[in-house]
Amino acid sequence: MAVWALGINHQTAPLDLRGRFAFALDQLPHTLARFRGAVAPQPEATLLSTCNRTEIYCASEHLALEPTVAWLAQTGGVSTQVLLDHAYVLKEGEAARHAFRVASGLDSMVLGEAQILGQLKDAVRVADEAGALGTTLHQLFQRSFAVAKQVRSSTDIGAHSISMTAAAVRLAGQLFEDLQDIRVLFVGAGEMIELAATHFAAKNPKAMAIANRTLERGESLAARFGAEVLRLSDLPERLHEFDAVISCTASTLPLIGLGAVERALKKRKHRPMFMVDLAVPRDIEVEVKGLDDVYLYTVDDLAAVVQTGKDHRQAAVAQAEAIIDAGVQSFLHWMDQRDPHGGVVGLIRDLNTQADAWRQAELARARKLLAKGEPVDAVLEALARGLTQKMLHGALAELHAGDEHTRQQTADTVSRLFLRGAPRA
8 A cells, every 4th residue: 555645835835836726624525536536546535725735645555646746736727847846745654754743733834833733633534524535544644643642742842832823913013012002804704813813802902803704604703802793895995994904714816905905005094004814825915015004924924923932842843753753653564564455454444333333223222112111121132132133144144145165165254253163063
């Protein structure tokens, strides 16, 4: 079984290129289906897409790097060479090591940050629900989650870390004399905006507002912070009212254009505006950064700020890497022990799943009987009989099927599995 990963991140690719390969969570099932349909034989696959990275992890009987690169390049509308100039291609142990480092926060812009672990778990869950996650990637990611938990619980890798949203507040504090005198607008209502609103709310700004495409989601978030709710369509006419604008949506096109900001500045009599664009692709047109009275920061611009405290965490990195090394070796050992076609591990998983389904079905049936007032002993007897019949049904059916030679082979196997060497009557 081959394992490989292909990706770009904040270290290898500029923001605008990363924007070409950004996928919202609800896009992942369809995107994974398209990818798996383009590569033969159809691989296991998981796609991770955040503001700092897009990575696809794969497993298959045969290594299929070239089709993977070709598909991702075509999806992003660039040549394979442009993609490879900014991408990393990892195989086997190095692919596993990268997954473990990502889950543990060692490959993040904010060293030791915990948000990436939740994002990775979401990506794995979606891949599993879409039927794209097989035995190999299931093992890889479950082990990565376990390693990440060990890293966070036994090292200080997350100590002194500054999040992107906390960095935005720090920068705003450098521009404005008192954050209690400013009005803050949040565009979007996702997790990143929720974090940003939490950090800004702690500074007690004069007013806060949330603009979102879905008014209901915006109202729910605004209620938590005592903020006003706006429609996205209201932005052009209301933009001038706000001193700080924090935006992070899943829009594929900018929501705040150069013209809208220019008009806002004119109405503000050129009082400065602080803007943070946490979205990939961008929510705010790049040309806005050239305006004299605008201080616009992107996720990449915040990199220097979030590095504060990094030196304090470097001692923990060596400990974390040692834990990751052990995790990688354990995963590779598991790979070596597998049946060449992955049958044994897959069969064990399927057997456990089937047995659990039988157990749940019989328990549900027993609870219904108890609720009807049936005697406990009779219910227990029925539960045991039901489980026994389900477990033996397949073996008994095979013993009655086929020719004499096949039945004898089946009898020997059934005897070995179920009678455990006891003499047959």
